Amino acid sequence: MRITCRSLFAGGVSTALALSFGLFAAAPARADTVLTLVAADYGTGPADTSQTYWQKIADAFHAANPTITVKVQTVNWNDFDTKIQTMVQNRQYPDITEGDYFSNYAQEGLLYKASEVFSDPSNLIPAFTKLGSYGGAQYGMPFTTSSRTLFYNKKLFAQAGIADAPKTWDELMTDAGKITALGKIGYGMPLGPEEAQAETLLWFLGNGGGYQDASGKWTINSPQNVETLQFMTKLVKAGDTEPNPGTKNRAAILEQFAQGQIGIVNGITTLLPIIKQAGVLKDSDWGTAAITGKTAPLDSTLGVCDFMAAFKTDGSKQAAIKKFVDFALSDQYQIAFSQEYNLLPGTVSGAAAFSKVDPALAPFMAALPKAVQYPSDTVWAQVKTQIQQIIGTAIGPDPKSVLDSIQQTALKGS
Numbered sequence: 001m002r003i004t005c006r007s008l009f010a011g012g013v014s015t016a017l018a019l020s021f022g023l024f025a026a027a028p029a030r031a032d033t034v035l036t037l038v039a040a041d042y043g044t045g046p047a048d049t050s051q052t053y054w055q056k057i058a059d060a061f062h063a064a065n066p067t068i069t070v071k072v073q074t075v076n077w078n079d080f081d082t083k084i085q086t087m088v089q090n091r092q093y094p095d096i097t098e099g100d101y102f103s104n105y106a107q108e109g110l111l112y113k114a115s116e117v118f119s120d121p122s123n124l125i126p127a128f129t130k131l132g133s134y135g136g137a138q139y140g141m142p143f144t145t146s147s148r149t150l151f152y153n154k155k156l157f158a159q160a161g162i163a164d165a166p167k168t169w170d171e172l173m174t175d176a177g178k179i180t181a182l183g184k185i186g187y188g189m190p191l192g193p194e195e196a197q198a199e200t201l202l203w204f205l206g207n208g209g210g211y212q213d214a215s216g217k218w219t220i221n222s223p224q225n226v227e228t229l230q231f232m233t234k235l236v237k238a239g240d241t242e243p244n245p246g247t248k249n250r251a252a253i254l255e256q257f258a259q260g261q262i263g264i265v266n267g268i269t270t271l272l273p274i275i276k277q278a279g280v281l282k283d284s285d286w287g288t289a290a291i292t293g294k295t296a297p298l299d300s301t302l303g304v305c306d307f308m309a310a311f312k313t314d315g316s317k318q319a320a321i322k323k324f325v326d327f328a329l330s331d332q333y334q335i336a337f338s339q340e341y342n343l344l345p346g347t348v349s350g351a352a353a354f355s356k357v358d359p360a361l362a363p364f365m366a367a368l369p370k371a372v373q374y375p376s377d378t379v380w381a382q383v384k385t386q387i388q389q390i391i392g393t394a395i396g397p398d399p400k401s402v403l404d405s406i407q408q409t410a411l412k413g414s
Helices: 015-020 050-064 077-089 103-107 154-159 169-180 196-205 223-237 250-258 271-278 315-328 331-341 348-357 359-366 380-394 399-413
Strands: 033-041 068-076 096-099 141-153 185-188 262-268 286-289 303-310
Touching (some): 033 077, 033 315, 050 068, 050 315, 068 077, 068 315, 077 096, 077 380, 096 315, 196 262, 196 380, 250 262, 262 271, 303 315, 331 348, 348 359
Parallel strands (some): 033 068, 033 096
Antiparallel strands (some): 141 262, 141 303
């Protein structure tokens, strides 16, 4: 879980205005309370940087609360986890974060419970309560959400004589081969460090596997997962994907799909504006379908949620943090963010309001309640990092040894 706030900011904010804010908001000389917000950047450059989105909120909040200033810092998604981890290690805690939720910080007693810094916890989308919790208490507050589906290039399918989206792995491999024969990439497999954990999990789910079983036991090196990587290796060796998937990030794959260079990808709502901006594919040139499984399409999908969380940096700041969280999670800002980045809201009321604003994304929201999520275990941050770093090397003759290594990391940290 990667919006020129069109509905809120009358058509978006110009690049010049975005740059004019600088990296941090300037704190008024007499501000009684200063909060530091560190957020992931969902933008692709200066024109849609999340720095602009958050700075607008910080400025509006300060106008309504003159004694509270919010300093904003946005961090590239690829560096967000490391940035927060480094700040915590150095005891330079941010007051508020927006991005990944780290349950180990809740375990260490560093975070406020959601009920302590948000007036209406019942308004947070309940499907992600467990993911944002530790020890039965919710700490992470859903800010933006997304679900995954299969995107396919109808134009390439027609040229290759393919009638429908693939439903099984064998069909996917056959279709990918036909598209490759056209001189294009059959299937885009992003196993690079940006979001390898998502692509990998979608494949594991297609074979009844996953990172954990229903009881929460780690199953990373299960026979099903090994078999899945063996099939993925077969697909790569056949030349039906991009070369060296372990070096390819999701953003690059989505861009190539939008350019008409890839036949099939596991995509996200953010692909919609990328397709529109590229101007290569018409709406009739592409379609969506359920994620392909080994013997049948998945009846669920991966649901991803990015959270707000609040650190106990200074007990005197709790009231100010609560005011800002309430402000940032209001419907108008939830809608603005969702429109800017083609993601989904994190609150119940925001989702209801957004469904009326952008009906095209309603099917993605409908998939969220039954979506599969990442583990909420405190060691997940370490496991995810290792998956991002080495899962690409599992595409080869010995996937089990790679999965064994990741499994050991999970077990040692549990």
